[in-house]
Amino acid sequence: MNFFRGNVLRAALLLSIFYAESADADLSKTVPDPARPDEVLTSKIFYTGTVTLQKANDLVSALDELNVKYPRLKSIYLYIDSRGGSMSAGQIAYRAIQSSRVQVITVNLDEVMSAATMMFCGARNRLSFPDAHFLLHAPNEDFGGSFRPDELNRMREDVGDLRVMLSDIYGQCTNMDRKEINSITYSENNRERLTPAEASVKGMVTGMAHEIVDAPVSYYVKDRAR
Template sequence: MALFYLLCCSRSDAINQHVHGIRHNGCFIKNAGSKAVQGITKSVRASARENGNGRLSDYESKLDDFYVNSRILFLNGELDDGVAYRLISSILRMKEADPNAAIKFYINSPGGSVSSGMAIYDILQSLNMPVETICLGQAASMGAFLLAAGTKGMRFAMPNSRIMIHQPLGGAHGQVSDIEIQANEILRIRQILNAHLSHFTGQPVEKIEKDCDRDYYMPPAEAIEYGLIDRICKTKTSDIPIAPIPPIS
């Protein structure tokens, strides 16, 4: 049996994961029988601390209710199954309250699990609610995918944020035949992600494939030109001039 995981996160964040095992393509593979990746996820909305019984504290429950009643989603940190579960739960609660009212989705994330991100994406796409996405800090990898997946004309970024796209990272450990199966699955997932990014941005799939071959960082202005976002949020200091970076020789 092969141990396999698939991530969509920045290489530096993957390397910084404190996981015992073999480093592969910027990520780590844990020993068989244990979780492949330890999610380090802290979020005001999406990953509140739980008490010993696995339940949210009274304060966190009230905060959770406040965000749901305000129709706000907040992804802050790495995306994993626990974060996806809480976000999807909130989305479904918002749908029950009003199936047509817009949602504000704040994103400050280095990315994470592809399957977790696609679960959030699919549930949002199955509903009629407009989704306003706002990048705070960074929206990298799967975070950038969710940012770009917002309703056209309602995708924003703060002036000092950054956006990064790249191909999914994966690893496998086991028999050769199992590794081959998982390698083909990674290629299939990459095609799905690239096709959707092409749809979000209007860029040809060939350009998406080329740009995602390595980490591709963009400031908000470039992200607008690329089609990942629509507008930059105004702040008190958003007009401060920034000198261009000289090329590295």
């Protein structure tokens, strides 16, 4: 059984491949020697740095391999340390995590900010280390250049679509009411910087982490060294 359900994620994956920034990311993996796939019950993925379409594609690849190759796998711990980046990439990661056959547990290692909060919200179980923090704020898009009135209207619509997407995700992974979510996603003046305890009160964090799990299979999705 393929762990992707429906065609939405496939379309997002094709989009990510088409627009991939081919030189911005590294995906690596460590496996014990010898490794018996039927003995692997827990795995982990470290996602660090900017949220980009290429790295979202790498995350999808890692999740797909884990779901297919390890038949008895019970949990995938996704450790995130990111200040954000592309919202399109954040949505792809969010959908991939939601669609995984194997349970994904997201963990805030240090910083989960902006578009990275979308990825964090993809899991039902969302943990955080006690000294980590979160940043929720309004979406933004860098259009650059000069524009005609009709182009400005289209850009306004584009940003509005991003805001709806982000608001829907926050509505599903927090207990904040629509008024508070609308406030956060409308103006940078209403940004929310949260401690794990504050994020827990808002329902974004479901538990605390105090150590990195020991797992025989680990993946690393990171920015390419310059």
